[in-house]
Amino acid sequence: xxxxxxxxxxxxxxxxxxxxxxxxxxxxxxxxxxxxxxxxxxxxxxxxxxxxxxxxxxxxxxxxxxxxxxxxxxxxxxxxxxxxxxxxxxxxxxxxxxxxxxxxxxxxxxxxxxxxxxxxxxxxxxxxxxxxxxxxxxxxxxxxxxxxxxxxxxxxxxxxxxxxxxxxxxxxxxxxxxxxxxxxxxxxx
Amino acid sequence: xxxxxxxxxxxxxxxxxxxxxxxxxxxxxxxxxxxxxxxxxxxxxxxxxxxxxxxxxxxxxxxxxxxxxxxxxxxxxxxxxxxxxxxxxxxxxxxxxxxxxxxxxxxxxxxxxxxxxxxxxxxxxxxxxxxxxxxxxxxxxxxxxxxxxxxxxxxxxxxxxxxxxxxxxxxxxxxxxxxxxxxxxxxxx
Numbered sequence: 001x002x003x004x005x006x007x008x009x010x011x012x013x014x015x016x017x018x019x020x021x022x023x024x025x026x027x028x029x030x031x032x033x034x035x036x037x038x039x040x041x042x043x044x045x046x047x048x049x050x051x052x053x054x055x056x057x058x059x060x061x062x063x064x065x066x067x068x069x070x071x072x073x074x075x076x077x078x079x080x081x082x083x084x085x086x087x088x089x090x091x092x093x094x095x096x097x098x099x100x101x102x103x104x105x106x107x108x109x110x111x112x113x114x115x116x117x118x119x120x121x122x123x124x125x126x127x128x129x130x131x132x133x134x135x136x137x138x139x140x141x142x143x144x145x146x147x148x149x150x151x152x153x154x155x156x157x158x159x160x161x162x163x164x165x166x167x168x169x170x171x172x173x174x175x176x177x178x179x180x181x182x183x184x185x186x187x188x189x
Numbered sequence: 190x191x192x193x194x195x196x197x198x199x200x201x202x203x204x205x206x207x208x209x210x211x212x213x214x215x216x217x218x219x220x221x222x223x224x225x226x227x228x229x230x231x232x233x234x235x236x237x238x239x240x241x242x243x244x245x246x247x248x249x250x251x252x253x254x255x256x257x258x259x260x261x262x263x264x265x266x267x268x269x270x271x272x273x274x275x276x277x278x279x280x281x282x283x284x285x286x287x288x289x290x291x292x293x294x295x296x297x298x299x300x301x302x303x304x305x306x307x308x309x310x311x312x313x314x315x316x317x318x319x320x321x322x323x324x325x326x327x328x329x330x331x332x333x334x335x336x337x338x339x340x341x342x343x344x345x346x347x348x349x350x351x352x353x354x355x356x357x358x359x360x361x362x363x364x365x366x367x368x369x370x371x372x373x374x375x376x377x378x
Binding site (some may be wrong): 020025026100107139142145150154158173177180184186 | 335342
């Protein structure tokens, strides 16, 4: 017999897989219930309606996504490598965030050691600028947007070539992304 | 009385709006039919099922999206500005392409003057490299992926701050994107 927290965890795991694959509109609560070996009635009793469950999954996925990458002043280009690795290893998180964006859900800023993550990232860029590791011409917020874009460039590319399991291609792309970040942050000659 | 091609055009216009907003799973054929002032039966007679209509809209939107931006060897950084402008002026095309990507539809390469667009873009980068305008260290295909990512950086950002009508913010972001492209293509010191 599962206890309540085990049941909730299994429903949530099933919902994360279903929503990542099908989005909010395409997801089916009966498939989630079946995958979690629960009745739809118990699922609704614990999580309310489909949209409420979607919000819960989104919050969990987004928190995990942003918690997995940390901008360090001494390795700003490697931040892009971390984002790239994350998009490769957990594509379902990026899918979930993208579905949510299309459906019009706003993501609040994730926390990082009690600070909102954007503040933490901006402070890291400012520290790197103070050290001369990042061109001081950048507004930190602009650079952070671009670092995410570069790290996610292949993951967000709507082209069949973007999908590959070839380890050489994957590591080449990672190196390209990190190199691109290095070019961005360098002082212009 | 509308003729057949007028009716088809109105259904297609209504479908483009509906799919861009709601995606494939969330779109409702009865809303499309109502917006086009057609019966569902006539819609199905002309376009088959909802997925066939989605594919037709996707092909039209993707062709228009890629046709609107041209990579010229003498203005590689401005290509990013064009992509940025397009994402601002026609957000529904990027939404459509993103829904399609999540739903697993493969986009074929768009044509450009009879050449597939990627070939055309790669030839432009190679010409720019031959002229010394783009660092010859780049593999052209890698650079093109990054140029798209930078041009779409704000459009693809899953954060409420990304959405703005403020013309100063919009033109600042455009300048940042073009500057970033300039940094990428410059030879490393």
